[in-house]
Amino acid sequence: MEHLTINHSTITILPTEQFKTISIFIVFIGTFDRKSATSRLLLNRLLSSSTEQYNTKKKFNDKLLGLYDAYFNIASFAMYQTMFTIFELEIIDPNLIGDPLILEEGVAFLKQVIMHPLLDHQAFPMKEFMEEKRIIRDRILNIYNNKVVYSTIRLLELIAKDDVMTISPSGNLEVLETMTPEGLYQDYQTLLQEDARVVVVGHVEANAIHSLMADLKLSFLDQPHRYYGRPSRAMTDPAHVVEEQAIQQSRLLMGYDTDVFYHSPDLYAMIVFNTMLGGMATSSLFTIIREQYSLAYQIDSSLSFEFGLLVINGGIDASQEETVIGHVKDIIKAYQQGSIDPVLLKMAQDNISSNLKESLDRPSELFQTLLRHELLHQPLIPEFIDIIQAVTLDDIKRVSQQLSLHTIYFLKGMGPDYAKN
């Protein structure tokens, strides 16, 4: 790994011939709130469809096709109140196609996107703006079609109505309607001022990258980063909300408070516990609810360290709601009472270690690992594996006892004819 500095920004280079591609990631780190969640979605779409030079979708995409189908994407994701906006360009290794200029062309394209968007004075052009706004609107409406995503959003809304965690990364219709081409230009200016980092993965020389990116103007704010987790929630009695839809399969979601966040000492034990509970094919939920009782095809658990939550998510038959809830509660109670299988613990530790190693096989995951290392001070893979392997049965019992059921959300499948009646 090599580190360079350009205009005070750091560029991290991972030279490797393992991949057929060279991947360039530029991440901007800003603030996530109800407004920026939606405006950044719109901005990302506008920036990734045209530039001053490639001023139509066709010209923009033709350029990518001409670069041997280079992949370009801008995406944002949030960690509580912090938003990461990632520009990713993946181009083919020039050595594989005998075209040494492709890297230079790719970097020039990336710089064009960041520094020279298609503008109409100090605003985005109205036609393109309205087109992308309509697309985002359609996407927000479309969430209802996907019952897994819809039910997850509903659970979060029920758990914390006015919290940042209920802001959908898919955007908000009311906020979207207030956006203007001029306002979005201001957001673009904000983006350029955000703390930025560059990571390059592939068969490249540091000097070549340095000279190609020397004129890229990025901001580097060498200051402590924001807190990535919510304050503790007040404890309340668990809520149980049932909604009905004309679907075949019901969705059962159980949200548990964990009080474990990115910087909590119990972070790693909680990762292992979640994997044992519902994070792998030999997990307790899968083994008991699917294999032993044939009550579900899919049932799992997942963690959110931004929100201090563990969510159990399953697709079940409507008539089995109480039965499955009972089994889930019994499974968790067994952990809390110390009835924990050491073989399952070892399986979970090995499963996590194996997945961590796999992240070394994908450029985007390598980048994510480096980002989390720098910003969240998460260990790099070998150290991460050591910590996971050191988790004990007592650790698992302790973190399981921190679980507190907050809300059950049941999207009840009433059968496909229900809405027609």
Add this chain to the structure above:
Amino acid sequence: MQKIDYPHIRETVYQTTLPNGLRVQVVPKKGFSKVYSTFATSFGSFATAFKVNGIAQTLPFGVAHFLEHQLFESADGVDVTSQFALLGADCNAYTDYQETAYIAISASRHAEVIELLLNYVQHPQFTPNSVREEQGIIEQERSMYLDRASVRAQMGLLKNMYAVHPIREDIVGTKESIQAITYADLRQAYDTFYHPSNMILVIVGDVEVNEVIALVEANQAKKTFLTAPILDMMIPVEVNEVVCAFGEDKMDIIMPKAVMGIKLLPIATFGLSNFQVEVMLRMILEEHFGLSSPSYQFMLDHELINTHFSFNFYLDHAVGYIYLSANTIKPQEFLAYIQKQVLLIPSHEMDSESFECLHRATHGSLIKSLNSLETIAHNIVEYSLAGDDFFSIFDAIRDLKKQDIHRFDGAFTPLAISQFIINSSKQ
């Protein structure tokens, strides 16, 4: 063992066929952490009518998929998934139209993992009891899929396009067929299609080739198999016309789903290699409906599509179709527009610049796919079981000519087109 170098893409493939007929391919990938091992049989959802040693047999819909579930059963204590987990490995499986594949993913102890993969697939332990228990799980799986508008639309479309071919039926089977599948059906399917001569083992990752091949040879030499059955698939012949040009249904969704299918003739009718047909179809669809196409911009300008617009195709030796799909508030207008554009394809002349650009992009896209061990393994399995060598696709691309596009002109006729809409039940 045969070694084949592909220096222009920095890949080497080792392949051999064992005395029992099992084909083995190894693709060493230096520097990668994981090893993907895939053990697959040429037995998918299409295999519902066939001859074994000249005697006609049938199976209910969904048997291949049901059998895939049942091979994970273990009668002697620790289930298969746990056995992999104890080795620190993951396992998975999938059933497709033409094949069923069992996958092991390891970061260490590769030899033990490969042995386990071979042993569990070749030593089925399901029972009449386990078959009954599995029916509930598969019914839940089917329900999960049926709540997806994309799945319902595709299923409705294929039923309207095909009269007799098993592509009309869902891979998991129907509610009735799942309930009707018996232990005897699964045993019959296993005995017929899981002979080593009908299977392939593909290993992709940072492995020592000689050690892996020796391990597989020794493993197979210890086992005895019945004589390989002579299989003759009875695939119904379809005419090029669809059964029904339009269909619709309703679901509890907000944004309607509109899909269009174009029924294709069998791959051989195009007079090109299988790879060339695939690449050409990709290029034609990209030119007419890709992000750079005038159609794409027209559909955006007229609010016919959003980000949920896609196109793809399936094609094998007997059956095929092109599939275009959108989540749209204007489903009828969307379908009318793309049908018009599809019918214009034969009269359109692709210019040399577009051909070069798409040719280059297709080449680049395929090279990039070699970053993924999973994609390599999947492609080798799929193409090998169909009698092709995946890595030859790079030669096939190089030899393509612009004028070959006209070989597809006859495919785009009104009688081959069907449309299907999933409307919102809220309206």
